[in-house]
Amino acid sequence: MAKKKGETIVTVYPAWCKGCGICVNFCPGKVLEFDEHGKAYVARMEECIGCGFCELHCPDFAISVVAKDKKDNKNNSEHKDEGKN
Numbered sequence: 001m002a003k004k005k006g007e008t009i010v011t012v013y014p015a016w017c018k019g020c021g022i023c024v025n026f027c028p029g030k031v032l033e034f035d036e037h038g039k040a041y042v043a044r045m046e047e048c049i050g051c052g053f054c055e056l057h058c059p060d061f062a063i064s065v066v067a068k069d070k071k072d073n074k075n076n077s078e079h080k081d082e083g084k085n
């Protein structure tokens with residue numbers, strides 16, 4: 001899993017979030033906040049260090065943390081052999 005800022009994409013599924021606050025309170029990057037409905041949302045994606053805490057500790061499995069390059073590879077073929085060879 002990526003460990004540098006800005007290398008991950010965090011998604012909160014509001015339908016599953018019960019607003020317990022674990023992710024909001026313990027995210028080391030303060031990435032997550034509550035919206036007006038008391039559900040967590042991604043407020044500062046660029047601060048995410050990809051630690052995976054939120055995904056691991058959300059009791060309702062309402063968060064997913066994915067490395068950006070994994071997502072990119074699905075529909076972006078522009079990345080060639082960067083830095084290799």
Ligand code: SF4
Pocket residue numbers: 010026027028029030031032047048049050051052053054055065
């Ligand atoms: S992966 Fe870590 S830094 Fe990123 S939003 Fe979750 S708890 Fe915060």
Ligand code: SF4
Pocket residue numbers: 012016017018019020021022023024039040057058059060061062063
């Ligand atoms: S840990 Fe899960 S249920 Fe709790 S506030 Fe965060 S997303 Fe919602």
